[in-house]
Amino acid sequence: MTGLPVINAVPARVESTTMVQRVVRALYDEIHLTPKPGLVDRANSGSHHDMDHELFMRSIAAIAPWFAVFYELGKTHAFLPEAVQLRLLRPAGIACEQAMFQATGGVNTHKGGIFALGLLCCAAGRLEAQGSRLSRQAVCHQVSLFCHGLVARELVQRNRQASTGERLFQQFGLAGARGEAESGFQTVTRYILPGWQDEACEERRLHLALLRLMVVNPDTNLVSRGGLSGLRYVQRSARQVLAVRWTREQLHQMDQALIARHLSPGGSADLLSVAMVLAGLPEV
């Protein structure tokens, strides 16, 4: 691949048409959403001392062009077995992570987002090269086929504990981003998309989806920062907010509570971007 394709930042309010544009739009919409309990947004840095809104914008600009690469790799290898696709994708995924780290001075802003959204772009490229229509089910099924056996290969059998995810699997049996991808983003398709239209207002729709994700997602970020008690605290807090006709003030109060506990549901932020992309696809 000579050079990187130019991806213009999606102008505000332009309806995304391609999967790559949907993904880049979702990354911008996620960081724009404010407030987000424990997470970086336009108001504050949440529970992060090493990143802010501007750093996320720099990170998105650096990784955005790579989603077209992931899409093209899906097209190029569309007639190879799904089982080899992740191995063929990973070098580009790691190169994209390096572009992120270069843009952020070594801070991990979008590692999970690159993995999840990169897989979605690759799945879309494969399906479109095969002449198939994109649907939520078809794209998620492709991702689960790409990642079949990933948890067993990389987490169960792994004895060295290199990364956060690998350590947390050994300690708590949580499969993190790998398990979510291998399931075909089941947390999103089963618990978030069915109620996507429960709120008419776009901002409340995203807040509702994020709160619901915090209730159900076994977020390894929360566990790496606060153990299982940290995860349970966030799940309980989100459930309490959802029990009433919540307001932005309640979200702000939850934000302050998570910041005080240094808790950040970064995995749920990534899955919110996944949900935005999938919600834009036809169901079948």
Ligand SMILES: CC(C)(COP(=O)(O)OP(=O)(O)OC[C@H]1O[C@@H](n2cnc3c(N)ncnc32)[C@H](O[C@H]2O[C@H](COP(=O)(O)OP(=O)(O)OP(=O)(O)O)[C@@H](O)[C@H]2O)[C@@H]1O)[C@@H](O)C(=O)NCCC(=O)NCCS
């Ligand atoms: C496959 C990998 C991406 C797995 O990476 P890792 O071994 O670290 O495993 P996980 O921790 O499970 O996942 C990494 C990130 O995924 C997000 N995440 C966490 N839980 C979930 C979940 N249940 N579902 C989905 N996604 C989840 C999370 O990312 C977000 O949080 C990060 C920012 O928060 P912070 O607390 O500051 O994070 P740090 O502590 O700084 O992170 P560490 O550096 O310490 O880990 C930010 O990344 C958000 O995105 C998890 O951090 C990886 O091993 C891999 O293979 N990468 C190569 C790329 C690739 O293969 N691509 C192919 C397709 S393009």
Ligand SMILES: Nc1ncnc2[nH]cnc12
């Ligand atoms: N807004 C955000 N804050 C912290 N971590 C994140 N990971 C993805 N989006 C994030």
